[in-house]
Amino acid sequence: MELRELDPQDxxxxxxxxxxxxxASPEAWSWxxxxxxxxxxSVWSTLQLPVATILAEDEGRILGMVCCTIVPVDREPGAVITNLCVTLPDRRRGIGRLLMLxxxxxxxxxxxxVAALQVAPTQQAAVQLYTALGYxxxxESEDTMVMDLSGTTN
Ligand SMILES: CC(C)(COP(=O)(O)OP(=O)(O)OC[C@H]1O[C@@H](n2cnc3c(N)ncnc32)[C@H](O)[C@@H]1OP(=O)(O)O)[C@@H](O)C(=O)NCCC(=O)NCCS
Structure with missing residues (x-):
């Protein structure tokens, strides 16, 4: 498996x-x-922003994705993490953690x-992952989690 940046051809x-x-996961993304x-x-338009969209891919199969957008926070760059998702059969293999890292x-x-993200308390797997990483x-907002990126390799 490899991690790579999204290409417009994808x-x-x-x-x-x-x-x-x-x-496959209506409990989390009931769309x-x-x-x-x-x-x-909205996801595709992130290519137009100062953002990286990272794909986890194995032999041409996309297993996961995460987006990282850089925004000003108190006049300094901060990261907003969105769209983390891993295909159902491939969960609990460490792919979500690798994408976040x-x-x-x-x-x-x-x-x-700093990095910030939004997660509903019902998205328990995601909350566990983010907490384990240091978020x-x-x-003020129970759906928002933040993490200090300095002084850690997480
Ligand atoms: C959240 C999600 C991306 C995690 O991806 P993943 O590849 O399964 O996660 P990992 O295998 O890297 O797990 C890393 C750690 O997260 C925690 N974790 C992940 N899934 C968990 C679960 N179902 N229950 C409890 N803890 C969990 C554990 O601490 C785990 O470490 P461990 O396996 O050593 O115990 C995946 O469950 C998913 O796609 N969920 C649906 C979409 C979603 O909710 N996205 C978040 C939007 S905010």
């Missing part, structure tokens, strides 16, 4: 991955077809000292 394969994964279309346009490396290379919930 559009149809990544869309198929997103649709298959949404269908209607219309929602999938809308979310897909790569996103953090990209964020640090862009000068980010903590923000007091």
């Amino acid at each position: 559009e149809q394969r990544v869309r198929a991955f997103v649709v298959a994964t949404a269908g 209607t077809p219309a929602r999938i279309d809308r979310e897909w346009r 790569r996103a953090h490396d990209i964020a640090r290379a862009a000068g980010a000292r 903590s919930p923000v007091k």
